[in-house]
Amino acid sequence: MLLIQAILNGIFIGSVYGLIALSLTLIFGVMKIINFAHGSFLMIGMFTTFLFTSLTNYNPYISLIVVCPLLFFLGYMVQNFLIKSVLIAEQDIREPIGVLLLTSGLWIFLDNIFMVFFGPDYHALPAPFSKLSWSFGDLILINKARFFAFLVSCLAALILHFFLRHTELGRSIKAVGQDREMAGLLGIDVYKIYNIAFGVACAIVGIAGTLLTTFYYVHPNVGGLFGIKAFIIVILGGLGSIGGALLGGIIVGLIESFGAQFISATMTEGLIYIIFLSVLFFRPSGLFGLRYEW
Amino acid sequence: MNVKKYNFPVLFILALFVLPFFFSSPVLLHVLILVYFYAFLSMSWNILGGFAGQLSLGHAAYTAIGAYLSTMLFLRWHISPWVTMFGGGIGASIMSVIIGYPCFKLRGAYYALSTLAFAELVRVLITNTDSFLGFQINAARGLLLPVMGHAPGYFQFVDKQYYYYIILSFCTILTIILYFMNKFRFGYYLAAIREDQEAAEALGINVTWCKLLAGIMSSFFTGIGGVFYAQYVLYISAQSIGALHISLEMAFISIVGGKGTIIGPIIGAFLLTPLAELTRVYLAGTYMGMHLVFYGGVLMLVVKFMPSGIIHPLRMLYEKIITS
Amino acid sequence: MDLLIVEDLVKYFGGLYAVDHLSFSASIGEVVGLIGPNGAGKTTVFNLITGTYPPDQGRIVYKGENISGLKPHVTCRKGIGRTFQITKPFGSLRVIDNVLIACYPKSQTKKEAQQKAEGLLRFVGLYEKQEVLAKHLTLVERKLLEIARALASEPTLLLLDEAMAGLNEKEVNDAICLINKIADNKIGILVIEHIFKVITKITNRVIVLDRGKKIAEGDAENVMNDENVIKAYFGEDYAFA
Numbered sequence: 001m002l003l004i005q006a007i008l009n010g011i012f013i014g015s016v017y018g019l020i021a022l023s024l025t026l027i028f029g030v031m032k033i034i035n036f037a038h039g040s041f042l043m044i045g046m047f048t049t050f051l052f053t054s055l056t057n058y059n060p061y062i063s064l065i066v067v068c069p070l071l072f073f074l075g076y077m078v079q080n081f082l083i084k085s086v087l088i089a090e091q092d093i094r095e096p097i098g099v100l101l102l103t104s105g106l107w108i109f110l111d112n113i114f115m116v117f118f119g120p121d122y123h124a125l126p127a128p129f130s131k132l133s134w135s136f137g138d139l140i141l142i143n144k145a146r147f148f149a150f151l152v153s154c155l156a157a158l159i160l161h162f163f164l165r166h167t168e169l170g171r172s173i174k175a176v177g178q179d180r181e182m183a184g185l186l187g188i189d190v191y192k193i194y195n196i197a198f199g200v201a202c203a204i205v206g207i208a209g210t211l212l213t214t215f216y217y218v219h220p221n222v223g224g225l226f227g228i229k230a231f232i233i234v235i236l237g238g239l240g241s242i243g244g245a246l247l248g249g250i251i252v253g254l255i256e257s258f259g260a261q262f263i264s265a266t267m268t269e270g271l272i273y274i275i276f277l278s279v280l281f282f283r284p285s286g287l288f289g290l291r292y293e294w
Numbered sequence: 295m296n297v298k299k300y301n302f303p304v305l306f307i308l309a310l311f312v313l314p315f316f317f318s319s320p321v322l323l324h325v326l327i328l329v330y331f332y333a334f335l336s337m338s339w340n341i342l343g344g345f346a347g348q349l350s351l352g353h354a355a356y357t358a359i360g361a362y363l364s365t366m367l368f369l370r371w372h373i374s375p376w377v378t379m380f381g382g383g384i385g386a387s388i389m390s391v392i393i394g395y396p397c398f399k400l401r402g403a404y405y406a407l408s409t410l411a412f413a414e415l416v417r418v419l420i421t422n423t424d425s426f427l428g429f430q431i432n433a434a435r436g437l438l439l440p441v442m443g444h445a446p447g448y449f450q451f452v453d454k455q456y457y458y459y460i461i462l463s464f465c466t467i468l469t470i471i472l473y474f475m476n477k478f479r480f481g482y483y484l485a486a487i488r489e490d491q492e493a494a495e496a497l498g499i500n501v502t503w504c505k506l507l508a509g510i511m512s513s514f515f516t517g518i519g520g521v522f523y524a525q526y527v528l529y530i531s532a533q534s535i536g537a538l539h540i541s542l543e544m545a546f547i548s549i550v551g552g553k554g555t556i557i558g559p560i561i562g563a564f565l566l567t568p569l570a571e572l573t574r575v576y577l578a579g580t581y582m583g584m585h586l587v588f589y590g591g592v593l594m595l596v597v598k599f600m601p602s603g604i605i606h607p608l609r610m611l612y613e614k615i616i617t618s
Numbered sequence: 619m620d621l622l623i624v625e626d627l628v629k630y631f632g633g634l635y636a637v638d639h640l641s642f643s644a645s646i647g648e649v650v651g652l653i654g655p656n657g658a659g660k661t662t663v664f665n666l667i668t669g670t671y672p673p674d675q676g677r678i679v680y681k682g683e684n685i686s687g688l689k690p691h692v693t694c695r696k697g698i699g700r701t702f703q704i705t706k707p708f709g710s711l712r713v714i715d716n717v718l719i720a721c722y723p724k725s726q727t728k729k730e731a732q733q734k735a736e737g738l739l740r741f742v743g744l745y746e747k748q749e750v751l752a753k754h755l756t757l758v759e760r761k762l763l764e765i766a767r768a769l770a771s772e773p774t775l776l777l778l779d780e781a782m783a784g785l786n787e788k789e790v791n792d793a794i795c796l797i798n799k800i801a802d803n804k805i806g807i808l809v810i811e812h813i814f815k816v817i818t819k820i821t822n823r824v825i826v827l828d829r830g831k832k833i834a835e836g837d838a839e840n841v842m843n844d845e846n847v848i849k850a851y852f853g854e855d856y857a858f859a
Contacts, residue, residue, distance in 0.1 A: 034403050086598060097349050100403055101549060102597045104542065109590025115583035220583070224538075228414075231407060270418035273411045280408050281396050479722050486708055486719045493706035496668060498694035498723035498771050 014253020039227025045209025075202025347488025360517025552603025
């Protein structure tokens with residue numbers, strides 16, 4: 001039953017990957033902003049949860065009360081004060097890379113600020129929490145934390161989908177993503193929408209961080225790999241598609257999970273990159289999405 | 295040739311050559327060696343990233359291949375690294391064609407991400423290979439070069455001064471090559487490509503071929519840089535010279551200084567490397583990662599306020615000084 | 619001999635015919651106008667001729683050679699020059715360097731290319747502005763630069779894509795003179811235009827496209843009074859009975 005175990009684990013962790021990718025889709029796919037600092041926001045979410053739980057001893061999921069507004073605020077500020085001016089300056093350039101570079105700098109900066117303050121140690125939530133599981137016979141162990149992560153991820157994805165489709169704010173965000181100029185002409189304050197969308201995306205990745213903290217270690221550099229995987233998933237899932245991002249995340253999770261059974265961890269990483277490159281070269285529109293045209 | 299314009303750079307280079315006669319502190323020499331090393335790597339990156347306008351975030355693949363190939367050949371057959379160095383460079387070039395050919399079809403962020411993925415793939419492959427066709431690779435443990443003391447024939451020295459002059463010479467040679475490249479046809483073609491690729495092609499420039507050639511040049515020198523590292527540190531691992539942060543540093547240094555210019559990467563290296571090294575030496579004990587905080591911060595400031603790099607305000611200042 | 623023969627050319631994008639079984643030809647010394655409402659496929663025809671994308675069906679024969687699907691830098695070297703509807707100057711480079719680059723493919727040395735570049739700048743009237751960075755040029759200067767660059771490859775076939783768009787009346791008149799000067803040099807020119815005055819003054823012959831299809835061909839005056847053409851541009855109501 002190792003197989004079923006692997007499948008379940010893959011789906012569970014994959015859903016969290018999907019959630020991270022989803023938030024990146026909002027930024028990358030809808031706003032056309034390359035955010036290399038996404039992993040750093042994830043890491044901040046994780047540290048927040050960790051600190052909150054350590055200080056208050058409450059259930060870590062309660063930290064969401066702090067994580068969501070904090071990350072929204074951070075995202076809003078970053079977009080407004082850091083990214084916006086570069087975006088405006090680059091409007092007419094054929095291949096803008098300024099934001100890519102800016103967020104790369106932000107990534108290095110944030111990760112290492114945390115490294116300076118918190119040191120290179122690995123932190124984790126107190127032991128009992130992450131080890132709780134249900135067992136089905138002797139064969140299948142479902143880790144509670146991972147399962148809840150899966151549930152919350154799917155819930156969050158659904159809420160986001162609903163938000164984008166059926167609320168005015170959400171529709172404005174979609175409109176801006178589809179045709180910025182037109183949306184502006186229709187009276188939508190484009191840059192304010194960008195701020196809000198970025199904030200929402202960061203809040204979502206913060207949720208993912210909280211979920212991860214329940215079963216994964218916390219470390220200043222932890223975000224990097226997740227960030228890169230998120231990009232891979234976004235492109236695999238096709239830009240601008242929420243369902244695609246979630247599904248892509250689950251696929252990556254499954255590949256990792258299976259890979260871990262048969263080949264070493266680093267080789268599985270390599271496998272992800274190979275798949276990524278294959279998609280880029282042969283099917284750049286991913287699973288269900290539009291190609292990001294410059 | 296406008297003699298007055300070139301006065302300062304030439305004098306500067308001469309000063310650098312003469313410097314060890316006046317200041318022989320090993321710490322100073324070490325920092326300068328690192329500065330020149332990163333300047334060399336960044337100048338190499340700049341050929342593809344700046345002059346050709348292709349933002350590669352995977353150049354660490356070439357430092358890694360250069361270092362590993364050269365070291366593998368040396369360890370197995372005892373050929374002098376002065377010779378295997380070229381093997382490393384050529385190996386890196388071949389890899390750049392393999393990587394470049396598919397990647398150049400992609401634009402912008404897609405291209406950047408694909409180069410990043412390739413470099414990570416190279417790193418993963420190295421980290422998982424113990425030996426290959428009889429050559430020792432040692433997976434994650436890395437390769438140790440035998441300490442030979444003062445062995446000029448084998449590119450090893452005890453006195454830092456030798457390394458100082460070697461890397462400084464490499465930089466000078468590369469600068470001269472770049473100067474001539476930009477004066478003639480190929481340099482102009484690259485300028486056209488980075489300005490507007492479609493227009494360049496409509497004017498008769500074989501864009502793919504030019505990008506590949508720029509990639510070959512860029513990766514060749516990057517590979518050589520990797521070999522220098524191997525011979526200086528005498529230990530290489532995929533995590534040290536093949537890691538993502540090396541790719542990023544090469545790109546960042548060039549961009550902060552001014553990509554697409556010859557001196558840009560040099561300025562960037564002089565600015566960022568000492569900062570990095572000094573913070574690492576003096577603060578790493580208590581504040582690990584501090585130097586990277588500076589890197590990230592400086593990059594953000596430059597992108598926001600001086601997107602063409604520090605060289606532009608500096609150049610205007612320089613021109614004011616000359617004309618007065 | 620016909621300079622350019624387009625046979626049964628087809629290009630579709632995502633199910634729509636951008637070019638729908640188009641055939642026409644052009645000879646040296648002719649100025650052929652390519653007109654039609656927006657979206658008729660005119661720029662696509664240019665892109666197919668230069669090789670920006672390959673045709674889905676049909677052939678393009680240039681100087682007797684089938685050039686369908688050859689890449690733009692190859693067609694350029696064979697003697698097809700083009701300008702773009704929205705000019706594409708090398709902004710951060712000087713005007714002289716813009717043209718120098720264009721002259722390089724047909725020159726052996728930098729000196730040769732330099733001399734040719736200066737000659738071309740004189741020809742279009744930009745010589746005094748050679749040190750200016752291209753991004754600082756006015757619209758009409760950019761258009762002239764675009765033409766100078768296209769001429770640099772010593773073309774036998776020149777494709778001008780809405781070269782007059784955005785110019786005022788005087789600038790248009792000057793441009794017409796320039797094009798007539800070029801036409802005297804024994805090359806064939808295809809012109810995409812919207813301005814009727816220009817079409818009547820410089821073309822020998824006009825081809826009208828609508829939705830990828832040729833709907834009329836002939837002398838400018840006749841074509842513009844053609845019922846189908848009027849319908850295409852203005853809609854049913856304006857066509858005379």
